[in-house]
Amino acid sequence: MxxxxxxxxxxxxxxxxxxxxxxxxxxxxxxxxxxxxxxxxxxxxxxxxxxxxxxxxxxxxxxxxxxxxxxxxxxxxxxxxxxxxxxxxxxxxxxxxxxxxxxxxxxxxxxxxxxxxxxxxxxxxxxxxxxxxxxxxxxxxxxxTATLSADRPVTFVFSGDEAGQGWGINERFGGYRIYEAMRRESPDFFIHSGDQIYADNPIQAEVKLPDGSLWNNVVTEAKSHVAQTLDDYRGAFSYNHLDANKRRFMAEVPFLVQWDDHEVRNNWYPGQQIGPEEKRYQTRAISLLAARAKQAMFEYNPFRINQLDPEQVYRGFQFGPLLDVFMLDERSYRGPNSPNRQTKLDTDSQFLGPQQAAWLKQSLKASKAAWKVIASDMPISLVVPDGNPDVPKGTYEAWANADDGAPSGRELELMDILRFIKRENIANVVWVTADVHYAQATYYDPSRAKFSEFKPFWEFVGGPINAGTFGPNELDMTFGPELRYVSIPKDNPQNQSPAARQQYYGRAKIDPASRAMTVSLHDLDGKSLWEVKLDPEA
Missing domain, CATH: 2.60.40.380 (Purple acid phosphatase-like, N-terminal)
Structure with a gap:
């Protein structure tokens, strides 16, 4: 109407x-x-x-x-x-x-x-x-609303990975506390970097912690099993709205959302068939599950629907002279997960796909903003193996393929984008992401890389919002990453509950006078753990 x-x-x-x-x-x-x-x-x-x-x-x-x-x-x-x-x-x-x-x-x-x-x-x-x-x-x-003024600062927060690994709403712990910490920042908007739900992770009433104490979850019928029906996926989204911190944050801060894998099923890709080793699923066709999940995602989020392509997730936003944001979709158009070592860019090795990659390049070129933030639902150089029981070992999920050599596989698509940014002299591009369940700051230096035709840039990782803490992940050196901050030690126990307080978000502030962007990484109660001031390239 x-x-x-x-x-x-x-x-x-x-x-x-x-x-x-x-x-x-x-x-x-x-x-x-x-x-x-x-x-x-x-x-x-x-x-x-x-x-x-x-x-x-x-x-x-x-x-x-x-x-x-x-x-x-x-x-x-x-x-x-x-x-x-x-x-x-x-x-x-x-x-x-x-x-x-x-x-x-x-x-x-x-x-x-x-x-x-x-x-x-x-x-x-x-x-x-x-x-x-x-x-x-x-x-x-x-x-x-977005400002048109060059005299007003712009502030945003970013994170992802919500209610994963069975760690749900624990009201005794204070619920999704990180939302309250982000609310206190009074940001202009929030980038949700994906894994808004964990459709493949049921939530039970109690989980025993290593010290013998119990983690107590709010439970619902929809979250008692993996999601397969449309109502299952809807129930997974509505579950997170039971948290008072999230509802309060939702009412005060606009969302820019994207999806990753757990909105459907761990490490999914289009056309995949769930193998017999995975016993929990009666529906085996990922494309059918993904269609149901995407419908639920659009129903439960404030998306502005693209009238030419009502299922399009990638889109861009302008926040005045200081900032443009480009939200990617690294799920809908990717080729199958594989060893990721292809020597040419084709339907098997693509990650964004040719139409989205062309949109990103032309949008970056057309941008007049001082800063261009690319919101990627997966990190660039962190190695993310596909550990599902129904896939071969040595299969990779993200851009990186763990060989440290010249670009191959999905890295070919990224190489093309980075080369375009350098050739067109597009300044001040920053990447933000989540997915790996810890916080990290990475500087990409062409002098350290196997492929060097790119401008130096930063990537910042936030998350999880309320999920198990993992990592740190292995680093692929193809694009010359230099770690500047990692939030957890190398020997950190895996799947730490939120009670370990290893939940993270990032905050970016752009000063209108200097046009500098200050990026900081924070814990679940808002404590600043690390920050860097990025001066704009002229």
């Missing part, structure tokens, strides 16, 4: 008061009541009104727009009111789409015509489609 703006009038105020319809209108007593989170007298029972179990969320912000997302518990219509004032003294209302069974009662609205560089306050309610006098209580949120 096309959205439209309704401006309050005295006639509408009187009509709503008389009918008890529950419309929150500027200057009316009923508007004041709804702004305080209470309901009109016409409907007093939660049993009769729609509920909003997953809170609100925003994302894919531009200078003049932002997606607002929420979810109801029954067939209902989304209504969004927004204001430039937290008090909602004056506001606009937009009538949104119906939240139906076909979308698991999720709904999103693209708020357009917003002012640049502004805090926009919004509240979401749902109107019952059976009893149209029944409205949910309003749930409030805030998003920040």
């Amino acid at each position: 096309s959205e439209h703006v309704v401006r309050p009038s005295r006639r509408l105020v009187l009509k709503s008061l008389a009918s008890g319809a529950g419309l929150a209108l500027a200057g009316s007593r009923i508007g004041d009541v709804l702004a305080q989170g209470t309901a009109p007298a016409a409907v007093t029972s939660n049993r009769l009104r729609p509920l909003v179990p997953s809170g609100v969320m925003s994302g894919d912000v531009t200078a003049t727009s932002g997606i607002v997302w929420s979810r109801a518990d029954r067939p209902s219509r989304m209504i969004v009111e927004y204001s430039m004032s937290e008090s909602f003294k004056s506001f606009e209302r937009r009538i949104g789409p119906a939240a139906l069974e076909s979308s698991d009662f999720t709904a999103r609205m693209d708020l357009t015509g917003l002012p640049p560089g502004a805090d926009v306050f919004y509240r979401v309610r749902f109107q019952d489609l059976v009893n149209d006098k029944a409205f949910s209580e309003p749930v409030t949120g805030r998003l920040r």
Whole structure:
């Protein structure tokens, strides 16, 4: 349904008061009541009104727009009111789409015509489609549009890997504490670098820790087994919304999200058939599982859907003169996982695929921003073996192939991108990623590399948000990586629970005066562990 703006009038105020319809209108007593989170007298029972179990969320912000997302518990219509004032003294209302069974009662609205560089306050309610006098209580949120000014700083945070290895929401531990730490940074937006869910990792009520104590999880039926049906994947996404820290963060910070492997199944690639060694799956075709997972991912995130390709995940965002962000998709177009030693770039060795790679190169070339951040869901030089029981040993999952030599396999595609950046003299490119479940800062120096036709650049790794800690991974030297910081020791025990406090996120701040970008890496409570100031190339 096309959205439209309704401006309050005295006639509408009187009509709503008389009918008890529950419309929150500027200057009316009923508007004041709804702004305080209470309901009109016409409907007093939660049993009769729609509920909003997953809170609100925003994302894919531009200078003049932002997606607002929420979810109801029954067939209902989304209504969004927004204001430039937290008090909602004056506001606009937009009538949104119906939240139906076909979308698991999720709904999103693209708020357009917003002012640049502004805090926009919004509240979401749902109107019952059976009893149209029944409205949910309003749930409030805030998003920040991208600035067009060169005089305003830009701050963002990044991390990934959420609820993996059976480490779920432990309320005794404080839940997903890292979301609260990131919220306190008051960032302009958050890059979720993938593994938003672990569809292949069930969550049980208790897990015994090495010291004999218990890790206690919130449990749901959907997370008691691996995800295979559409409802299973939906249940995995909705599970993470049970965490109070995440809901609070969602309501205050816009998301830019991408996916990696665990949204579907560990280390998946298109066309894969799950082998007989993996006993947990009755559905063996990965492409079918991936289609269900992608639908759930789009339903449960504030994506701005590409009308030409409704399933496209990669996209770019402009944050004024200081920053452009390019979100990659390293799942949908990759060739099969293999020893990754091909000597030519073709359908077997591609990672981004030719269309996405061309988009990235041309977008980087067209960018006028001081800094260009590439959000990659997998790291460049860290070796990530494909350890699934149904694949041969010596099979690799990411860019690197552990041979330290000249580029081969998927490295050929990266070589082409890095060479293009140098040839076009594109300055100040930084990569951010997650996937490996620890934090790292890496400087890539062409003088140390087997292939040297590239400009020096940095890569920063965050994560996990709430998952097992692993690593550190082996380093492939093809592109001359130099480790500047690693958050864990070489002999670190694998799959450490969040109780070990080895959960990490990154923060980047761009100063408008110097145009320098300061990147820091933080633990789950926000303590800064390491930082570097990057001066822009002229």
